[in-house]
Amino acid sequence: MALEKYRQKRDFTQSPEPAGHRPQTSPAGRTPRFFCVQKHLASHLHYDLRLEHSGVLLSWAVPKGPSLDPATKRLAMHVEDHPIEYGTFEGVIPSGYGAGIVMLWDQGTWTPEVDDVDAALKKGDLKFTLDGYKLKGSWVLVRTKGARWSSGGADRSWLLIKHRDDWAGDVDIAEFAPLSVKSEGDFADILSADNPDIWRSNRPAQAGEAGAMFDKIIARALEMRSGTDRSRHSDRSGRSTKTATQRKRVSAKPKVARKTR
Numbered sequence: 001m002a003l004e005k006y007r008q009k010r011d012f013t014q015s016p017e018p019a020g021h022r023p024q025t026s027p028a029g030r031t032p033r034f035f036c037v038q039k040h041l042a043s044h045l046h047y048d049l050r051l052e053h054s055g056v057l058l059s060w061a062v063p064k065g066p067s068l069d070p071a072t073k074r075l076a077m078h079v080e081d082h083p084i085e086y087g088t089f090e091g092v093i094p095s096g097y098g099a100g101i102v103m104l105w106d107q108g109t110w111t112p113e114v115d116d117v118d119a120a121l122k123k124g125d126l127k128f129t130l131d132g133y134k135l136k137g138s139w140v141l142v143r144t145k146g147a148r149w150s151s152g153g154a155d156r157s158w159l160l161i162k163h164r165d166d167w168a169g170d171v172d173i174a175e176f177a178p179l180s181v182k183s184e185g186d187f188a189d190i191l192s193a194d195n196p197d198i199w200r201s202n203r204p205a206q207a208g209e210a211g212a213m214f215d216k217i218i219a220r221a222l223e224m225r226s227g228t229d230r231s232r233h234s235d236r237s238g239r240s241t242k243t244a245t246q247r248k249r250v251s252a253k254p255k256v257a258r259k260t261r
């Protein structure tokens with residue numbers, strides 16, 4: 001496993017992301033090691049699941065985020081390994097690959113439920129236990145047997161599935177616990193912490209297509225904040241009182257953003 005692909009995609013003079021030049025080692029066998037989920041507001045909102053293994057973070061981009069419902073299989077695209085230092089990164093990627101806002105959405109340890117992680121990955125069936133703030137219990141990543149000849153890298157498609165245990169349930173964890181475990185903020189907080197001038201109406205405009213996309217990301221961060229505030233309101237009066245319309249409104253947001261991209 002190596003970080004060449006990770007480094008090729010990024011310009012570290014422009015991005016605050018770690019280059020990961022420090023060699024790392026990881027525990028072997030059924031020993032707990034680091035995991036995180038980063039909520040990433042880029043051209044699409046997605047959740048990046050990262051599992052420490054052999055000195056890097058194995059990474060999957062999960063468009064809809066993890067589901068605690070064992071009946072709900074979530075698509076997880078296997079992406080390039082990331083440096084271990086990336087695992088606590090939270091901030092703004094102003095331009096280039098992955099431009100947008102990264103939130104540390106969950107963090108903790110994962111423990112393989114197999115002796116040989118490499119063999120499990122090769123087989124396309126990795127069972128593991130998570131012990132994070134938000135995600136706990138037994139999970140599996142299964143490679144889909146999709147058509148490998150189709151474009152879009154079907155061999156990179158996996159499914160993330162919660163196993164039935166005490167930590168499974170029907171609460172929408174992404175909606176119920178939307179904030180950072182590092183700063184406790186939302187995307188708009190992370191954006192303004194990184195760049196206090198961002199809300200000034202006369203802030204210098206970023207040029208070209210990247211600038212236009214970033215303006216959309218800022219708008220989306222604000223839009224999501226108003227969505228979160230609505231659910232905070234209904235939390236105060238008891239979650240069970242939240243109406244179907246409110247739930248629908250929150251879950252409909254990603255579609256709106258996609259249309260305006």
Ligand code: MN
Nearest residue numbers: 040048061098
């Ligand atoms: Mn990402």
